[in-house]
Amino acid sequence: MYGNQGQKTNQAEEIGGDLDKCPSAADFIKNYAVRHKPVVLRGCASHFPSVKKWHDIEYLRNITSPDWYPIIETQKIITRNDRGPFAEGSSFHDFLDVGQEKGWYLVNDLSNFAKSSPLRRDSYFPRQMQCRRTMQTYEGSHLWMSFGGTQSSQHFDTHDNLQVQVSGSILFT
Secondary structure (H helix, E strand, O other): OEEOOOOOOOOOEEEEOOHHHOOOHHHHHHHHHOOOOOEEEEOOOOOOHHHHHOOOHHHHHHHOOOOOOOEEEOOOEOOOOOOOOEOOOOOHHHHHHHHHHHOOEEEEEHHHOOOOOHHHHHOOOOHHHOOHHHHHHOOOOEEEEEOOOOEOOOOOOOOOEEOOOOOOOOOOO
């Protein structure tokens, strides 16, 4: 999902369905990014390694350090736009072990990881975004992870966003 926050629209256009139907970078920029027009690009990230590999908890455990302590929230239903409460002192491996049972929700800035790290290699910019203009304004990548049922409070972001959904579904209202 890509689009301008706060834009009044009833529904975002949906295109794609599989990789060959996804727009080129030039078409994406011209028809959506420049116009801040919301769009859902279905299947355009289906070739990402994260889509194929991140369902496997053992894979995630093997590619991450047991010493990685991301932000883990203990409520997956966010009712305010501030963060917390947190699972202080809990590692990513703890999240994998008990996050589903406890209803935890993980947020982490992936931009701080080395480009060679498996998490960064598995999730990269879709080809639609790989152009000079986009890369000049790129601010970072964030990993949002839960075991389902996560809700966020109503809020707006101050800049355009690209949401890549690896698994499950999401509803923007």
